[in-house]
Amino acid sequence: MSFLELDRVAKQFGAQTVVDDFSLTVGKGEFVSFLGPSGCGKTTTLQMIAGFLDPSRGAIRLEGRDLTAVQPAKRGLGIVFQSYALFPHMTAAENVAFGLEMRRVPRSECRERVRATLAMVGLAGYEERYPRRMSGGQQQRVALARALVIRPSVLLLDEPLSNLDAKLREEMQIELRQIQRNLGTTTILVTHDQNEAMSLSDRIVVMSQGRIEQIGTPQETYERPASAFVSQFLGKTNDFAATIDRTATPGRLIAGSWSAPAPAGLAGPVTVSIRPERIGFGDAGLAAKIVTRIFQGNHWLFQCESECGAVIVIRQNDGQPQPAEGEAVRLAWRPEDMSLRRAGAAA
Amino acid sequence: MSAVVDAAPPSAKPATDGRDARTAWLLTAPALMLFVGVLVIPLAMTVMLSFHDWGQYKGIEPVFILKNWHEVATDPYFAEMFWRTFRIALLTTLITAVLGAPEAYILNRMSGRWKSFFLLVILGPLLISVVARTLGWALLFGGSNGLVNKLLMSLGLIGSPLPFMFTETGIVIALAHVMMPFMVLSVWAALQRVDPQIENAALSLGAGPFTIIRRIVLPQIMPGVLSGAIIVFSLSASAFATPAIIGGRRLKVAATLAYDEFLNTLNWPLGAAVAVLLLVALVLIVVGSNALIERRYAEVFR
Numbered sequence: 137m138s139f140l141e142l143d144r145v146a147k148q149f150g151a152q153t154v155v156d157d158f159s160l161t162v163g164k165g166e167f168v169s170f171l172g173p174s175g176c177g178k179t180t181t182l183q184m185i186a187g188f189l190d191p192s193r194g195a196i197r198l199e200g201r202d203l204t205a206v207q208p209a210k211r212g213l214g215i216v217f218q219s220y221a222l223f224p225h226m227t228a229a230e231n232v233a234f235g236l237e238m239r240r241v242p243r244s245e246c247r248e249r250v251r252a253t254l255a256m257v258g259l260a261g262y263e264e265r266y267p268r269r270m271s272g273g274q275q276q277r278v279a280l281a282r283a284l285v286i287r288p289s290v291l292l293l294d295e296p297l298s299n300l301d302a303k304l305r306e307e308m309q310i311e312l313r314q315i316q317r318n319l320g321t322t323t324i325l326v327t328h329d330q331n332e333a334m335s336l337s338d339r340i341v342v343m344s345q346g347r348i349e350q351i352g353t354p355q356e357t358y359e360r361p362a363s364a365f366v367s368q369f370l371g372k373t374n375d376f377a378a379t380i381d382r383t384a385t386p387g388r389l390i391a392g393s394w395s396a397p398a399p400a401g402l403a404g405p406v407t408v409s410i411r412p413e414r415i416g417f418g419d420a421g422l423a424a425k426i427v428t429r430i431f432q433g434n435h436w437l438f439q440c441e442s443e444c445g446a447v448i449v450i451r452q453n454d455g456q457p458q459p460a461e462g463e464a465v466r467l468a469w470r471p472e473d474m475s476l477r478r479a480g481a482a483a
Numbered sequence: 484m485s486a487v488v489d490a491a492p493p494s495a496k497p498a499t500d501g502r503d504a505r506t507a508w509l510l511t512a513p514a515l516m517l518f519v520g521v522l523v524i525p526l527a528m529t530v531m532l533s534f535h536d537w538g539q540y541k542g543i544e545p546v547f548i549l550k551n552w553h554e555v556a557t558d559p560y561f562a563e564m565f566w567r568t569f570r571i572a573l574l575t576t577l578i579t580a581v582l583g584a585p586e587a588y589i590l591n592r593m594s595g596r597w598k599s600f601f602l603l604v605i606l607g608p609l610l611i612s613v614v615a616r617t618l619g620w621a622l623l624f625g626g627s628n629g630l631v632n633k634l635l636m637s638l639g640l641i642g643s644p645l646p647f648m649f650t651e652t653g654i655v656i657a658l659a660h661v662m663m664p665f666m667v668l669s670v671w672a673a674l675q676r677v678d679p680q681i682e683n684a685a686l687s688l689g690a691g692p693f694t695i696i697r698r699i700v701l702p703q704i705m706p707g708v709l710s711g712a713i714i715v716f717s718l719s720a721s722a723f724a725t726p727a728i729i730g731g732r733r734l735k736v737a738a739t740l741a742y743d744e745f746l747n748t749l750n751w752p753l754g755a756a757v758a759v760l761l762l763v764a765l766v767l768i769v770v771g772s773n774a775l776i777e778r779r780y781a782e783v784f785r
């Protein structure tokens with residue numbers, strides 16, 4: 137199962153610990169994303185796998201072999217840099233061929249593989265172009281082809297799409313995912329864009345301040361966030377205070393005028409966390425007033441002022457009449473859609 | 484150096500508005516007047532001077548003759564002197580390129596504090612007069628009294644002082660020292676445009692350190708090396724202070740010869756001919772090589 141393994145890896149720059157206690161196993165062919173805000177240590181972790189940085193502690197293993205003992209030039213990993221780092225004095229084909237030349241691949245095979253790889257990333261016919269004469273999206277494809285042509289055991293992508301405009305980024309995401317599926321290359325993607333991480337990955341590693349907050353499938357991290365940080369970083373979420381009343385039996389969870397049977401375990405003040413699209417307007421529930429209503433094409437976004445503070449509600453634009461601004465509403469949701477934390481638990 | 488690398492200015496919109504054009508002329512007028520006053524007029528006068536006659540007793544005669552040009556063109560003394568001038572400039576350029584490019588590269592790889600320190604060490608000499616720097620070399624190597632020569636002789640390593648003063652080697656070494664900052668700065672500027680991750684990219688593709696330098700770094704800083712070479716070459720070919728101190732009156736280059744004709748022989752017209760020839764040759768060489776470099780790198784570095 138474990139193809140690439142990071143075992144309690146840490147990195148320090150002087151006194152500053154940038155990555156700490158980072159443990160992860162990646163299966164063969166898996167697509168894993170490191171997701172976190174800027175400066176949380178994603179690039180540092182990736183560069184330790186690539187070998188440009190040495191871990192201060194911990195071990196990195198590839199197929200059971202200690203990777204840190206291997207020179208970066210001999211690791212055979214494919215890397216796409218945020219800046220692409222194309223060789224500006226070489227044509228697209230020369231850029232892609234470079235890794236094969238270093239491996240002394242025979243010339244005719246080299247030419248054929250370069251041609252095929254450029255065609256795979258949709259750049260057939262661009263062989264003789266210099267990078268300066270290509271658009272950002274095309275440069276990005278050359279960088280991807282250059283990394284893939286050497287048939288890397290692991291493909292490392294450092295924010296590869298962040299320099300593209302929104303539409304192109306979406307196209308590239310779909311393409312990247314298809315290419316990765318077809319080739320079956322084990323891939324690690326670094327990104328600060330939660331949509332990108334969710335739409336591309338098999339699993340997401342959510343990071344904050346050099347530590348792993350949660351590892352899980354996109355659905356798990358979104359729907360069962362392990363911490364307030366995760367729930368807030370992955371999409372919009374509502375956090376508000378509630379109490380669990382255990383004096384009555386069975387106990388009840390109470391948030392303003394909304395209440396539900398209390399789950400086992402917690403007692404006293406708690407924090408309720410619920411996604412805005414899981415809240416509906418009903419006849420009973422949390423009393424609120426709609427402050428603003430924003431139309432966003434396929435859905436409506438409501439900002440409400442409730443008994444328990446500000447709440448965001450998202451409703452599908454399914455043609456049903458929606459409440460107007462200033463209208464008093466009741467907010468309700470299914471208890472299984474929310475997650476509970478003890479009030480004041482670490483963010 | 485910017486001429487080489489930032490070769491393509493965005494094509495300016497043609498001025499359609501007459502008032503715009505007038506404003507432009509008005510705004511550039513002071514600079515233009517200065518340019519004409521201190522550069523174009525003296526230059527034109529020098530060119531004219533080179534066609535005048537001169538005699539030991541009659542002085543300068545404002546007539547139009549080709550005597551000076553004929554002398555410069557036919558007397559092998561001048562040919563040798565010009566040849567020496569360009570040989571010195573070329574060797575100086577080669578030395579600064581071979582030493583300066585690695586120097587800039589190493590400097591660029593240093594971390595923060597050391598980087599600023601060594602940048603200061605390299606650029607510091609620019610703050611000291613060329614004369615002082617050249618005299619330093621003369622003190623170290625000049626004749627049997629030079630410090631280094633004395634030391635080497637007292638150690639018995641050499642029998643007689645190393646020839647330095649009044650030699651081409653001496654001039655080239657001292658000039659290379661004087662010109663080094665220009666080469667380092669030029670290569671440094673080119674290095675700033677190199678993607679900091681590019682060496683890692685090559686490394687990850689399996690390239691060794693030597694291959695990375697030869698195939699990735701060098702081609703990218705080549706425009707910087709070449710523009711530095713143009714600067715160093717033209718400054719060396721027209722250098723005065725260093726050849727004057729090290730070469731003295733025994734080993735003349737174009738600039739010191741022109742100076743001598745002006746101030747010692749007082750044959751201004753001949754000096755003017757030498758000076759104009761040096762200028763024309765330099766302009767041709769610089770413009771020519773710049774055009775070549777631009778053509779060579781147009782595709783890649785636009």
Ligand SMILES: Nc1ncnc2c1ncn2[C@@H]1O[C@H](COP(=O)(O)OP(=O)(O)O)[C@@H](O)[C@H]1O
Nearest residue numbers: 149152154172173174175176177178179180181
């Ligand atoms: N070479 C370095 N020396 C010192 N600090 C560094 C170095 N590289 C990165 N850092 C610090 O490490 C932290 C994490 O950086 P990075 O891994 O690039 O974050 P991310 O890629 O998640 O945005 C940042 O605070 C950054 O300032």
Ligand SMILES: [Mg+2]
Nearest residue numbers: 178179180295
């Ligand atoms: Mg980063």
